Amino acid sequence: MDNGSAPPCVVLEAVKLVKRFGTDSPPAVDGVSLTVSRGEILSIVGPNGAGKSTLIQILLGLLVPDSGQVRIFGVDVTQNRRRIAHRINYASTDLSLPFSLTVQENLQVFSLLYDLPDRKRAVSEMLEELDLGPLSSFRVGRLSTGQIARLGLAKALLTRPEVLFLDEPTATLDPEVAQEIRILLKERVKRDRMGLVYTSHNMREVERLSDRILLLESGETVATGTASELCARFGANDLETVFIKSMEHARLNRG
Amino acid sequence: MKIIDRNSPQGISKVGIVAGEDRESPSPGLLAWRPIAGILLRQLYLYKRSLPRWMEIFYWPLLDLLVWGFLTLYLRQGANMIPGTAQALLGGLLLWDMLYRSQQGISVVFLEEIWSKNLYNLLVAPITPFHVIGGAMLTGLLKVALSSGVAIVLAYFLFSYSLFSLGVSLIPFVMALLVMGWALGIMTTALILRFGQEAEVLAWGVIFLFQPVSAVFNPVSVLPPGFHQVAFFVPASHVFEGMRAVLNGKGLPWNELGWAFLMDVVYFSGALYLFHRVLERARRTGFSLKLGS
Ligand SMILES: Nc1ncnc2c1ncn2[C@@H]1O[C@H](COP(=O)(O)OP(=O)(O)OP(=O)(O)O)[C@@H](O)[C@H]1O
Ligand SMILES: [Mg+2]
Numbered sequence: 001m002d003n004g005s006a007p008p009c010v011v012l013e014a015v016k017l018v019k020r021f022g023t024d025s026p027p028a029v030d031g032v033s034l035t036v037s038r039g040e041i042l043s044i045v046g047p048n049g050a051g052k053s054t055l056i057q058i059l060l061g062l063l064v065p066d067s068g069q070v071r072i073f074g075v076d077v078t079q080n081r082r083r084i085a086h087r088i089n090y091a092s093t094d095l096s097l098p099f100s101l102t103v104q105e106n107l108q109v110f111s112l113l114y115d116l117p118d119r120k121r122a123v124s125e126m127l128e129e130l131d132l133g134p135l136s137s138f139r140v141g142r143l144s145t146g147q148i149a150r151l152g153l154a155k156a157l158l159t160r161p162e163v164l165f166l167d168e169p170t171a172t173l174d175p176e177v178a179q180e181i182r183i184l185l186k187e188r189v190k191r192d193r194m195g196l197v198y199t200s201h202n203m204r205e206v207e208r209l210s211d212r213i214l215l216l217e218s219g220e221t222v223a224t225g226t227a228s229e230l231c232a233r234f235g236a237n238d239l240e241t242v243f244i245k246s247m248e249h250a251r252l253n254r255g
Numbered sequence: 256m257k258i259i260d261r262n263s264p265q266g267i268s269k270v271g272i273v274a275g276e277d278r279e280s281p282s283p284g285l286l287a288w289r290p291i292a293g294i295l296l297r298q299l300y301l302y303k304r305s306l307p308r309w310m311e312i313f314y315w316p317l318l319d320l321l322v323w324g325f326l327t328l329y330l331r332q333g334a335n336m337i338p339g340t341a342q343a344l345l346g347g348l349l350l351w352d353m354l355y356r357s358q359q360g361i362s363v364v365f366l367e368e369i370w371s372k373n374l375y376n377l378l379v380a381p382i383t384p385f386h387v388i389g390g391a392m393l394t395g396l397l398k399v400a401l402s403s404g405v406a407i408v409l410a411y412f413l414f415s416y417s418l419f420s421l422g423v424s425l426i427p428f429v430m431a432l433l434v435m436g437w438a439l440g441i442m443t444t445a446l447i448l449r450f451g452q453e454a455e456v457l458a459w460g461v462i463f464l465f466q467p468v469s470a471v472f473n474p475v476s477v478l479p480p481g482f483h484q485v486a487f488f489v490p491a492s493h494v495f496e497g498m499r500a501v502l503n504g505k506g507l508p509w510n511e512l513g514w515a516f517l518m519d520v521v522y523f524s525g526a527l528y529l530f531h532r533v534l535e536r537a538r539r540t541g542f543s544l545k546l547g548s
Contacts, residue, residue, distance in 0.1 A: 021541065057541075062378055064538045085381035096372040098297060105300045112293030113380045139304075140371075155376065 011163050011195045012036040017058055017068035019051075019219075028054040029065070030219035036163065039193040041185075043206045045239075046216035047247060052199040053092070055216070056165050059197065060090055072163060086114060091156035092167035096148055099141035103132050103151055106140060107158055114159045122158060129184065130154045145172045153181065157188065164188075166198040170205060178202075182209055203239040215243070217250040290382040294390020298364060312398055316352050316406045323348045324414040339502050345416040346498055347471040349406055353399050354432040354469075354491055355462050360395020361388070361440025362458035365447065374542075384534055385527075392437050399433065421498060424507045428494050431515040435490040438522035439465070445530040448537065470495045490518040 012035065019029040028051045036042050044052045057063040059070055061077030070077045072084045097106040107126060111119035127133045130150050140148060149172045156164060169185075170178040182205065188194050200206050206213060207227045215222040215230070223230060223246055227239055234245045302308050327341035364387070368374045377387060410416045419425065443461050447454045468482055469491035478486055486492040493515035500508045 054541075060379060062375070062538065063541060082381060082383065085379070088379075090375070090379045092375070094372070095375050097376065098301075098367070098371040098373055100305065100371075101297065101300045105297075109293050109297045109300070110376070110380070112296060113290050113377070113382055113386075115287065115289045115381075 009038040010035045011038055012072050014070045015068055017065045019054055019065045027219045032221050034214055036195040036197055038195055039189055041189055041196045041209055041211045043210035043213045044199045044216055045206055045213055050216045051219040052216055053167050056167050060165055088163045089156040089159050089161035090165045091152040093149055093171050097140050097151055100139055102137050102139050104136040110155050126154045126158045163195040168199050203243055207239040215246050217247055222246045222250045290386040291389040294387055295393050298394040312402045313405055316402045320406050342502050343499055344472055345410055347495055349418050351471045353403050353429055354436045356399045356402055357395045357433045357436025358440040358462050360398050361391045361437055362443050364391035364394055365444040421501050424501050427512050431490055431494050431519055434519040434523055438526040441526035441530050445533040449533045465489055490515045
């Protein structure tokens with residue numbers, strides 16, 4: 001690959017990803033290419049079943065694409081995921097953490113799994129940052145769905161990832177906590193120059209948070225750009241309208 | 256929510272190129288102890304507060320011990336009992352339990368991760384599945400030590416049977432059984448990951464498939480012809496044959512031990528290979544179970 005032509009500080013580069021789950025089923029991801037730079041927030045947006053979660057799993061190296069390539073810090077994640085695994089992290093509303101462990105114990109376990117330096121401090125700082133202090137001795141089984149999502153985020157941010165993947169991080173959060181999480185994520189992105197890839201069905205949130213947006217439909221990229229670029233292109237006032245128009249457009253195009 | 260400012264450990268990368276591998280700490284090596292300790296710690300935390308889990312460690316082994324112990328009391332009253340039968344029965348029982356616990360130890364660790372929807376978190380972490388297996392083996396070892404420890408002591412006081420009458424040969428016997436248990440535990444885990452939660456019954460049942468051909472309580476020679484051949488390929492059958500030889504004062508049967516460990520190597524490498532294949536497949540197809548949900 002010609003690294004010299006890549007834009008500054010690209011940390012993640014995906015080229016022409018294709019993934020089918022069965023030979024006769026349509027591709028879940030179909031020819032998607034994307035890049036993420038340091039300090040950049042890329043949102044992946046699209047209807048249910050568009051392939052967002054599948055795409056994220058390919059980017060993480062958990063799922064092998066049928067064709068195409070993913071490089072994080074120049075390392076092919078399909079082949080050498082372990083070389084960069086300590087520099088990335090992931091949280092998803094589909095996941096949880098062990099129910100019978102407390103919030104604090106779970107973070108301690110992950111601080112060991114990631115072999116973090118100064119584990120005690122890392123955990124207590126994370127508890128504070130995500131307002132989990134009062135819940136630290138609660139078993140996960142006793143937490144609400146939104147609290148579990150916050151713990152998932154704590155687990156993901158604990159390791160100070162340079163590239164973070166979040167699959168619908170705010171889907172189960174109340175508006176106030178969601179807003180706090182957005183501020184926290186923005187701060188992390190700015191301060192640590194973390195690259196963030198995330199999905200959401202909340203268009204107002206996507207509009208406010210993202211530097212760039214990738215519209216996905218039936219596994220294909222419909223459009224990419226900043227919120228205002230997309231609004232201009234689809235003659236819309238907000239992202240919600242862009243979403244609806246672009247999806248109609250994509251379906252019409254496919255016939 | 257408070258944002259804590261801490262000097263970012265990762266330096267800002269060189270501008271203008273794809274950011275390279277500029278972060279200091281490398282990914283943990285295959286034999287790194289911290290990830291393994293992490294898995295072990297997670298299991299220890301589970302036991303910190305859970306009375307049922309503690310009971311599970313002691314409950315079955317102790318009940319088994321009582322049932323079989325009482326039987327040996329009865330047998331001892333009989334005049335025409337073959338000498339050493341009681342010892343062989345109790346020895347067989349205590350050793351069998353180690354095999355059983357060691358298999359369960361592995362399967363339960365993985366099932367626990369699946370139930371709690373945590374498997375993806377582990378897959379994303381900079382560890383390999385073999386770290387998880389390592390942690391599970393250690394966990395199993397601790398559980399075996401606890402439950403067998405108590406059972407051995409009780410067998411001594413209640414039924415005046417000492418497993419240590421097997422002498423130093425006990426060490427290789429136990430090792431051979433633990434390894435077989437680990438191998439079966441890894442195999443059942445692989446099958447659960449491959450076929451989803453319906454295969455969970457395997458975790459509890461597979462060991463009993465091996466019991467009849469393990470010659471736990473009876474010599475291999477009494478098995479019907481077909482079973483006879485199968486038993487040869489089961490590490491445990493060699494251990495239990497060896498145990499009876501020692502009890503009959505024949506000394507350490509090196510050939511039985513040799514076969515037991517050879518079969519162990521075959522089982523264990525087969526299990527790791529199967530596990531590896533299942534994970535490789537899952538990376539192409541996605542996991543068949545929507546892990547835990
Ligand atoms: N493991 C799998 N095996 C088979 N098909 C799958 C698997 N995972 C996803 N799919 C299919 O791939 C397509 C994309 O699914 P995916 O979960 O990526 O969508 P999504 O955009 O994340 O949707 P949502 O907004 O509902 O989360 C769907 O048609 C889904 O049925
Ligand atoms: Mg999804």
